[in-house]
Each structure stands twice: as structure tokens, then as C-alpha cells.
Amino acid sequence: DAGVIQSPRHEVTEMGQEVTLRCKPISGHNSLFWYRQTMMRGLELLIYFNNNVPIDDSGMPEDRFSAKMPNASFSTLKIQPSEPRDSAVYFCASTSEGARGYTFGSGTRLTVV
Amino acid sequence: TQLLEQSPQFLSIQEGENLTVYCNSSSVFSSLQWYRQEPGEGPVLLVTVVTGGEVKKLKRLTFQFGDARKDSSLHITAAQPGDTGLYLCAELPGNQFYFGTGTSLTVIP
Numbered sequence: 001d002a003g004v005i006q007s008p009r010h011e012v013t014e015m016g017q018e019v020t021l022r023c024k025p026i027s028g029h030n031s032l033f034w035y036r037q038t039m040m041r042g043l044e045l046l047i048y049f050n051n052n053v054p055i056d057d058s059g060m061p062e063d064r065f066s067a068k069m070p071n072a073s074f075s076t077l078k079i080q081p082s083e084p085r086d087s088a089v090y091f092c093a094s095t096s097e098g099a100r101g102y103t104f105g106s107g108t109r110l111t112v113v
Numbered sequence: 114t115q116l117l118e119q120s121p122q123f124l125s126i127q128e129g130e131n132l133t134v135y136c137n138s139s140s141v142f143s144s145l146q147w148y149r150q151e152p153g154e155g156p157v158l159l160v161t162v163v164t165g166g167e168v169k170k171l172k173r174l175t176f177q178f179g180d181a182r183k184d185s186s187l188h189i190t191a192a193q194p195g196d197t198g199l200y201l202c203a204e205l206p207g208n209q210f211y212f213g214t215g216t217s218l219t220v221i222p
Contacts, residue, residue, distance in 0.1 A: 004155075100158060
């Protein structure tokens with residue numbers, strides 16, 4: 001298995017632009033998580049899906065953030081409009097009940113200028 | 114929400130030294146996991162501890178779960194530059210999906 005695949009690895013965008021981050025979880029994993037990591041706040045859970053259904057989005061900062069999981073092999077995290085304070089590394093992770101724990105992707109480093 | 118506090122926040126040591134980092138919770142863990150995150154990558158699972166008092170060894174790394182299952186420690190013997198990274202604790206994915214604040218370890222050659 002190729003692991004959790006995230007794209008792009010790096011994204012630089014101007015304030016006000018729309019940003020879409022993508023994630024392909026491990027095949028067979030039925031839970032998917034979006035995390036944001038910054039020096040100040042560490043690893044924060046934004047939202048997680050179970051069987052493609054959003055279960056808890058209480059970590060999503062505000063309405064500018066949205067996430068979808070149209071099928072078991074793909075998820076997106078969208079920020080519209082983006083702001084400089086959204087600059088962070090965004091991680092996607094997946095797991096399932098029989099898995100040993102989270103498997104993380106390599107992350108997307110987002111810079112909003 | 115379970116709070117997972119890790120200490121120290123930063124640690125810089127010379128190659129060959131020993132060190133211990135800690136993870137403490139405001140409530141009882143069902144089970145606990147330790148992850149290591151290298152620069153530019155996502156966290157990678159090192160170990161899961163389940164039973165209070167449990168000790169697990171992974172080469173030079175020793176993980177201990179507190180008897181009351183509210184704390185855990187990670188001890189590294191004879192640290193090497195390859196041990197450099199961010200060490201994170203987390204409860205086994207289930208009802209909670211939160212990570213600790215992390216300990217950033219730098220091992221200087």
C-alpha cells in the first residue's frame with residue numbers, strides 16, 4: 001500500500017484565494033481525519049469522517065473551512081477565502097477498527113501571503 | 114475533552130546521552146500510543162501500551178504506562194541523531210482523537 005497520499009505537498013497562495021487540499025486514505029480504512037499543525041497550537045483535529053460521513057467538525061475554525069468525502073478513497077479540505085493565519089501544515093490520517101493506529105500522510109504545507 | 118500534556122516541550126542533548134519524556138492526561142487512558150514525527154513528514158506510530166504498569170521496549174526506546182493509566186513515559190538510551198524529531202502521545206483512536214502537545218527532541222552529533 002502506498003500509504004495516505006496528500007496533495008499538494010506545498011501550496012503558496014494569496015490572501016482571499018480558494019485553497020483545496022486533497023487526501024487519499026489507505027484502502028480499507030473507514031475513518032479519515034484532517035489535522036492542522038502549527039508551532040503555537042500543535043496538532044489540532046479539524047474534522048473526522050467515519051464511513052464517508054462527517055462525525056465531528058467542531059474543530060473546524062470557521063465557515064471558511066469545509067471538508068468533503070464523496071467516497072471511501074478521496075477527501076478534500078477547502079478554505080475559501082484563505083487568510084494568512086491559515087498558514088500551517090495540514091495532515092490527513094486514516095485508520096480503521098482493526099488497524100494499529102493512525103497512518104498519516106506527509107502533509108500539505110500551506111502558506112497564505 | 115481529554116488534555117494530554119507532554120514535557121519537556123523542547124529538549125536538546127548530545128549524542129550518547131539518555132533522556133526521558135513524559136505524557137500526562139487529565140483522565141484515564143483506555144490505551145496510549147506514542148508517535149515520532151520527523152521534519153517534513155507526518156507522525157509515525159512507535160508503540161501502543163494498553164495495561165497499567167506495562168513496559169515495552171523498542172531497541173533503545175523504553176515505553177512505560179503508569180499504573181493508573183493517566184501517564185506514560187518514553188526513555189531513550191544512548192540517543193543518536195536519528196532520534197531527532199517530535200514525539201507525540203495520543204489515545205488509541207476510538208472515542209478520542211487528540212494528540213499531546215509534543216516534545217521536540219534534538220540530538221546533537
